[in-house]
Structure formats: C-alpha cells, structure tokens
Amino acid sequence: xxxxxxxxxxxxxxxxxxxxxxxxxxxxxxxxxxxxxxxxxxxxxxxxxxxxxxxxxxxxxxxxxxxxxxxxxxxxxxxxxxxxxxxxxxxxxxxxxxxxxxxxxxxxxxxxxxxxxxxxxxxxxxxxxxxxxxxxxxxxxxxxxxxxxxxxxxxxxxxxxxxxxxxxxxxxxxxxxxxxxxxxxxxxxxxxxxxxxxxxxxxxxxxxxxx
Amino acid sequence: xxxxxxxxxxxxxxxxxxxxxxxxxxxxxxxxxxxxxxxxxxxxxxxxxxxxxxxxxxxxxxxxxxxxxxxxxxxxxxxxxxxxxxxxxxxxxxxxxxxxxxxxxxxxxxxxxxxxxxxxxxxxxxxxxxxxxxxxxxxxxxxxxxxxxxxxxxxxxxxxxxxxxxxxxxxxxxxxxxxxxxxxxxxxxxxxxxxxxxxxxxxxxxxxxxxxxxxxxxxxxxxxxxxxxxxxxxxxxxxxxxxxxxxxxxxxxxxxxxxxxxxxxxxxxxxxxxxxxxxxxx
Numbered sequence: 001x002x003x004x005x006x007x008x009x010x011x012x013x014x015x016x017x018x019x020x021x022x023x024x025x026x027x028x029x030x031x032x033x034x035x036x037x038x039x040x041x042x043x044x045x046x047x048x049x050x051x052x053x054x055x056x057x058x059x060x061x062x063x064x065x066x067x068x069x070x071x072x073x074x075x076x077x078x079x080x081x082x083x084x085x086x087x088x089x090x091x092x093x094x095x096x097x098x099x100x101x102x103x104x105x106x107x108x109x110x111x112x113x114x115x116x117x118x119x120x121x122x123x124x125x126x127x128x129x130x131x132x133x134x135x136x137x138x139x140x141x142x143x144x145x146x147x148x149x150x151x152x153x154x155x156x157x158x159x160x161x162x163x164x165x166x167x168x169x170x171x172x173x174x175x176x177x178x179x180x181x182x183x184x185x186x187x188x189x190x191x192x193x194x195x196x197x198x199x200x201x202x203x204x205x206x207x208x209x210x211x
Numbered sequence: 212x213x214x215x216x217x218x219x220x221x222x223x224x225x226x227x228x229x230x231x232x233x234x235x236x237x238x239x240x241x242x243x244x245x246x247x248x249x250x251x252x253x254x255x256x257x258x259x260x261x262x263x264x265x266x267x268x269x270x271x272x273x274x275x276x277x278x279x280x281x282x283x284x285x286x287x288x289x290x291x292x293x294x295x296x297x298x299x300x301x302x303x304x305x306x307x308x309x310x311x312x313x314x315x316x317x318x319x320x321x322x323x324x325x326x327x328x329x330x331x332x333x334x335x336x337x338x339x340x341x342x343x344x345x346x347x348x349x350x351x352x353x354x355x356x357x358x359x360x361x362x363x364x365x366x367x368x369x370x371x372x373x374x375x376x377x378x379x380x381x382x383x384x385x386x387x388x389x390x391x392x393x394x395x396x397x398x399x400x401x402x403x404x405x406x407x408x409x410x411x412x413x414x415x416x417x418x419x420x421x422x423x424x425x426x427x428x429x430x431x432x433x434x435x436x437x438x439x440x441x442x443x444x445x446x447x448x449x450x451x452x453x454x455x456x457x458x459x460x461x462x463x464x465x466x467x468x469x470x471x472x473x474x475x476x477x478x479x480x481x482x483x484x485x486x487x488x489x490x491x492x493x
Contacts, residue, residue: 153326156326159344159364160363163364166383166401166423169422170401170422186480190484197382200382201382207342
C-alpha cells in the first residue's frame with residue numbers, strides 16, 4: 001500500500017485499520033505521524049468544547065439566523081434513501097465543527113452587544129404599500145421570538161403572543177389603508193406607527209436585561 | 212378588658228409578621244459622584260424604581276433586596292452610572308424583587324427598565340427614558356427634558372410635563388396625559404385608551420394615534436389648534452366650532468373632521484382605526 005492509497009481511504013477508516021493499513025503505518029513514519037496529529041487535534045477540540053462555557057441560546061439563534069441568511073442551511077427535505085455516513089467521519093467532524101462553532105460563538109457573544117435585529121425588524125413602508133407583507137416569514141419570526149421569551153420567562157409568553165397578534169392586526173389594517181390610499185399621508189403615518197409597535201415588541205422581547 | 216387584650220394580641224401579631232417578612236430584606240446604599248448632565252440607568256427586572264432630584268452633584272441609590280436571590284451590580288464610567296439587578300438561579304418575581312429609591316441631580320438623564328415596575332420619575336429637567344412590560348409608569352413635573360416611554364401592557368401617566376419632546380409607545384396600556392405640552396407630543400398605541408387633558412400649547416405637533424383604543428381629548432375654549440380627527444370604524448365627536456382649513460383632508464360627518472381654532476398654533480392629530488374619538492371643550 002502506498003501513502004497515496006492510504007490517505008485516500010483515511011476518511012473512511014472506522015477507528016480501526018485492516019492488516020494492510022496496519023503494515024503501512026508500521027513502515028511509514030509520514031502516515032503514522034499524520035494519524036497522530038489528527039488524533040491530537042480531535043482530543044484538543046473535545047477539550048475546548050468541554051471547558052468553554054456554553055454560549056447562551058441567543059448566540060445559537062444568531063448563528064442559525066446568519067447561516068440561513070447566507071443560504072448555508074436550509075429546511076430539511078425528504079430524501080429517498082439515507083446517505084451512509086460512517087461513524088469514523090462523524091468522529092472527526094463533530095469535534096471540529098464544535099470547535100469552530102464555539103470560536104464563532106465567542107466572537108459573536110461580546111458583553112453589552114445586542115444581537116442583530118435585522119432579521120426581525122419591520123419591513124419598510126414602501127414595500128408594504130406595493131405588495132402584501134410576507135406573512136409566513138413574519139409568523140416564523142414571531143414563533144422564534146416567542147420561543148426565546150418562553151425559554152427565559154415562560155410566564156410572559158402569553159402576554160407577548162397576545163401583544164404580537166394585536167400588533168399584527170394593526171399592521172394588516174394599516175397596510176390595507178396605505179394600499180387603498182397611497183397618497184394619503186395619514187395612512188403612511190399609521191403604517192409607520194404600526195411597524196414601530198412591532199419593532200418595540202421585538203426589542204423588548206430581545207432585551208438581554210429583561211424577559 | 213377582653214377587647215384590649217385582643218387588640219394587644221393583634222398588634223403583637225402584626226409586629227411579628229412585619230419582623231418575619233422584613234428579616235430577609237437587605238438594604239444597600241450606593242453613592243456616586245457625578246458632574247453636570249450625568250447619565251444614570253437602572254435595570255431592575257422585578258420591583259419599583261423611583262427617581263427624584265437630590266442635592267449636590269451625586270447619585271444616591273438605596274436598594275431593598277427582598278431575598279438573596281438577587282444582587283446588585285454597579286458601574287461608573289466617568290459621568291455615567293449604571294445599576295443592574297442581577298438575578299441568581301431560582302429567582303422569581305417575589306424573591307427577585309428589588310426596590311429602588313434614587314436621588315439624582317435634577318439635570319441628569321435617566322433611563323429606567325423594569326418588567327413589573329412601577330416606574331416613577333418626578334421633578335426632573337433632564338431626559339427621561341422609561342421601559343417596562345407591565346410596569347405602571349408615572350412621570351410628573353418634568354420640564355426641558357425629553358420623555359420617552361415604552362410599555363407593552365403597562366399604563367402610562369404623565370402630569371405637568373412641558374418644554375420637551377414626549378414620545379409614548381404602548382401596545383395595550385392606557386395613556387393619560389394631563390397638562391402635557393411641548394414642541395412634540397406623540398402617542399402611539401395599539402389597543403390602549405388615550406386621554407389628554409391640556410391646552411395643546413407651545414405651538415407643538417401633537418399626534419395621538421391608536422388602532423382600536425378610544426381617544427378622549429379635553430382642551431380649553433382658547434386652544435389654538437389646527438386639528439384633524441378620524442376614525443375608520445368608530446364614532447368621532449367634536450365640541451369646538453372649527454373654522455374649515457384648506458387641505459386635502461376630507462371630512463365625514465360622524466367619522467372625521469378637520470379645522471382650526473384661534474391662530475392654529477399647534478397641529479393636533481387624533482386618529483384611530485376603530486376607536487371612538489371625542490374632542491371636548493373644558
């Protein structure tokens with residue numbers, strides 16, 4: 001077995017090696033050093049994950065929102081068969097990914113910094129006048145927000161939900177009025193007020209100092 | 212004889228109860244030296260915060276902790292003072308409650324956050340920012356500073372506030388403004404009622420807008436206003452003999468009116484989607 005052949009099958013090894021691979025490792029210092037280095041990285045990654053303080057749920061939410069915005073993660077789609085992922089691959093990927101996410105989370109989670117609210121902010125007035133709002137996306141955002149509130153202060157979830165429903169109705173009426181009267185300054189002001197209400201609810205729900 | 216014995220027993224029982232409940236309470240005092248226009252912020256999840264002017268250039272914070280489930284973190288950076296109630300594991304609205312009484316220089320800018328409140332500010336000349344979920348907000352005798360209030364369901368009361376911008380946003384809390392005037396008075400509510408009792412003075416922009424709540428505005432006969440009032444689905448009433456104004460606004464009997472009184476110094480908008488609106492003459 002050559003070094004090239006060994007390194008080609010390296011990702012598929014299941015934590016054990018066959019006789020041919022064992023023999024190659026005994027005779028090839030380069031490949032055995034590679035195996036030692038990879039094992040050390042894996043161990044260090046596990047240690048980092050064990051000793052670093054778990055970031056707050058808000059950090060994971062922020063990471064998820066950012067990854068969705070970048071198009072890097074999507075909703076799972078049904079697949080006819082299940083791809084075979086070897087446990088050996090997972091054993092390398094999981095600690096490496098955990099280390100990457102912990103570092104990313106530490107960079108994001110700075111004291112005093114408020115999470116980005118761009119994913120949750122109200123849509124601009126002009127867009128609402130031109131077309132109906134993206135209701136499905138709004139409902140998804142609201143469910144996520146209510147989930148965050150429930151995680152921190154379950155007793156307040158019902159109040160927030162009731163307030164959001166009232167504000168949504170306000171926005172619907174204001175959007176309808178603005179579409180019917182695009183030149184009406186008062187209708188535009190209503191719409192801005194309605195969005196301001198929603199923005200306030202989101203802001204207060206996400207305030208790190210309060211539930 | 213029996214009555215006096217019973218009375219004495221009740222008094223003793225009451226004193227014991229007060230002692231027991233007060234036993235877990237801890238009082239803490241903090242002093243901060245500041246300069247002109249200091250910024251003071253208090254973040255307190257559960258419990259009242261009261262702010263009033265004190266003497267000298269210092270901020271004096273008196274905090275009553277109701278249990279050991281809360282601790283107080285303070286920080287001063289130059290002229291900025293921050294006080295935060297830090298809740299420990301297992302804290303709830305009762306055990307995590309902290310009562311604050313704060314004395315600040317009258318020209319300090321004050322920011323208060325609380326879920327439950329109440330929040331009270333009086334006799335200040337600096338900017339006042341108040342935020343609370345269900346907190347009852349009470350601001351009185353504030354002049355020259357801007358007042359910004361945000362609540363979800365907490366009622367808001369402003370009394371004798373003048374010469375600054377007033378901006379109030381509340382989803383469901385009722386908003387009451389008594390003797391409030393200034394260059395800008397803006398109330399935005401989803402379903403709360405708005406009550407205004409003042410003179411719409413100072414040549415300001417007054418905007419009282421709500422989605423489903425009622426608006427009740429009372430002004431004197433000498434009010435100098437350019438008023439627009441409209442409700443899409445609610446009834447609109449007016450007690451003033453308005454002069455028609457040249458504008459694109461279309462009056463609709465019973466649901467919208469517009470016009471001027473006196474020199475039309477202040478602009479007044481009373482708008483609701485489905486609430487009732489009544490402009491009353493005092």
